[in-house]
Amino acid sequence: MERFLDQFFNLEIMARYLPDVAAGFLVTIQLALSVIVTGLLFGLALAVVRAFQVRPVNWLIILFVDLFRALPPLVILIIFYFGLPFIGITMSAFVISWIVLASVLAAFAEEIYWAGITSVNRGQWEASRSTGLGFTQTLFYVVIPQAIRMTIPPLTNRTIAITKNTALASVVTVEEMLTVAQTSLAYAANTSPLTMAAIGYLLIFFPLTMASRWVETRYAWKR
Numbered sequence: 231m232e233r234f235l236d237q238f239f240n241l242e243i244m245a246r247y248l249p250d251v252a253a254g255f256l257v258t259i260q261l262a263l264s265v266i267v268t269g270l271l272f273g274l275a276l277a278v279v280r281a282f283q284v285r286p287v288n289w290l291i292i293l294f295v296d297l298f299r300a301l302p303p304l305v306i307l308i309i310f311y312f313g314l315p316f317i318g319i320t321m322s323a324f325v326i327s328w329i330v331l332a333s334v335l336a337a338f339a340e341e342i343y344w345a346g347i348t349s350v351n352r353g354q355w356e357a358s359r360s361t362g363l364g365f366t367q368t369l370f371y372v373v374i375p376q377a378i379r380m381t382i383p384p385l386t387n388r389t390i391a392i393t394k395n396t397a398l399a400s401v402v403t404v405e406e407m408l409t410v411a412q413t414s415l416a417y418a419a420n421t422s423p424l425t426m427a428a429i430g431y432l433l434i435f436f437p438l439t440m441a442s443r444w445v446e447t448r449y450a451w452k453r
Contacts, residue, residue, distance in 0.1 A: 254406050
């Protein structure tokens with residue numbers, strides 16, 4: 231037990247590398263929030279555009295969604311990070327990680343939103359149109375509010391699952407929590423920095439999980 235505590239909970243090493251891990255913790259939070267906000271809004275925008283049934287545009291949306299759902303996020307991240315400079319596009323590792331993970335979340339979110347939109351009873355559309363509302367008004371005022379409430383449970387679960395992939399940003403040298411912890415581990419020859427990173431991820435995602443449960447209970451569709 232003493233050897234285990236020394237290897238994973240060495241207080242001296244934890245105190246030494248705490249400032250570095252804390253800085254990585256803030257980067258992880260920033261990346262996670264950016265991915266969640268951008269991914270959910272972009273996914274909703276794609277679902278709304280798809281609802282207008284413009285065939286060439288829908289094909290492009292479906293291609294985007296299928297591509298980002300089929301490929302592992304790590305593969306997309308590596309392709310973007312190492313491939314974009316060859317076509318003259320240079321971005322920071324943080325921005326590339328944000329764009330890639332937000333796009334992956336948007337792809338899954340679009341399909342979830344779209345399933346919610348198509349699940350709204352056709353009678354809702356007809357009743358709204360009969361009152362004089364146009365297609366766009368019906369979509370935004372009647373259909374989308376119902377669709378969002380129905381999609382909250384799968385959407386929150388998918389959001390948490392994809393947001394955990396912020397750890398993949400360590401592959402492209404983003405100074406997020408896991409990168410800092412791995413570097414600290416190499417210098418200290420001790421796994422205590424990784425323990426701090428694990429605690430950091432718990433501090434981020436456990437409250438997020440609890441918040442998602444509250445949102446599901448408070449706003450999810452009740453039949």
